[in-house]
Amino acid sequence: MKHLFVLVSTFGLSISHSAVWAAGDAARGAAFFQQCAACHSTTAGEHLTGPSLANVWERKAGTVADFHRYSDALKRATFVWNAKTLDKWLTDPEAFIPGTSMTFPGLRDSNARQDVIAYIKAISEGKAPTLAQRGGGMMMNMQSAHADLKAAPADGQVTAIKHCADTYTVSTADGKNNKVWEFNLRFKTDSSRLGPTPGKPVIVGAGMQGDRASVVFAGPGEISGFVEQACP
Known part of the structure; x- marks a missing residue:
């Protein structure tokens, strides 16, 4: 060609x-x-x-x-x-x-x-070929690799977020408290059908070293009300 x-x-x-x-x-x-x-x-x-x-x-x-x-x-x-x-x-x-x-x-x-x-x-034309699914969780039928956050497991379901100095403590439904440097934590929203249930944000890991994360909310109005300023 x-x-x-x-x-x-x-x-x-x-x-x-x-x-x-x-x-x-x-x-x-x-x-x-x-x-x-x-x-x-x-x-x-x-x-x-x-x-x-x-x-x-x-x-x-x-x-x-x-x-x-x-x-x-x-x-x-x-x-x-x-x-x-x-x-x-x-x-x-x-x-x-x-x-x-x-x-x-x-x-x-x-x-x-x-x-x-x-x-x-x-x-x-509705004639797109499909590929077999491969590892890594990506959907190789050429649909979005965007995961359904409503189906997040317990370790991804955020129950509380506390901020103290330069650290966020993110508590999840599996009973764990994850401490993240504030510069490495992002707050995002996803209002699509794959976004989280309103009032039930989800934490998603990121970064090559696993040291970064995003907390995804159903809408921007939830963010400020969910984060509590509290130090031990």
């Missing part, structure tokens, strides 16, 4: 969008897409860092319903997502749309891009 683009450029030939897409393999694209799944779900209405990609094919850029984190640059775009525009976007998002908030550096391999494009098209 890379050499084909060189020929097109050299001899001024044209190639249709459908022909470009046909070169891709959706099954291979599903495997490549694993690298994107941390930021993009393929479930309609489920948004992560980026919008759901369930129905973006032939949709005007920056218009996925209920996604509120588009950059101003993308909201001003006038094109639709198809084989041609996705190829430019996946090659170098910043060059295609200066000012985009997407930090992805680009997929330089042309064949890989066409495979991912084929997969995105297949998602919109």
Whole structure:
């Protein structure tokens, strides 16, 4: 495919969008897409860092319903997502749309891009291939790796949070008290269907050394009321 683009450029030939897409393999694209799944779900209405990609094919850029984190640059775009525009976007998002908030550096391999494009098209058509689940808890059927926090085990169910000096003590339903340096603890919210039950926050570990964590609440109004200023 890379050499084909060189020929097109050299001899001024044209190639249709459908022909470009046909070169891709959706099954291979599903495997490549694993690298994107941390930021993009393929479930309609489920948004992560980026919008759901369930129905973006032939949709005007920056218009996925209920996604509120588009950059101003993308909201001003006038094109639709198809084989041609996705190829430019996946090659170098910043060059295609200066000012985009997407930090992805680009997929330089042309064949890989066409495979991912084929997969995105297949998602919109309801024909996306699936992959067998592998270790690590990731859902390899290309649904979001976002866990259902309502089903958190006892050691993840937060019952109390106390703050003293530079330390948070997070108590969990298994009877343990976890002490975390305040700089290493984040408070987050998740109002999606996979978020925690209101009033029942969940603690999620993070960091290469296991020294960081996030407490996830159902909404921002819960945070201040849940944290108690108390020293032993």
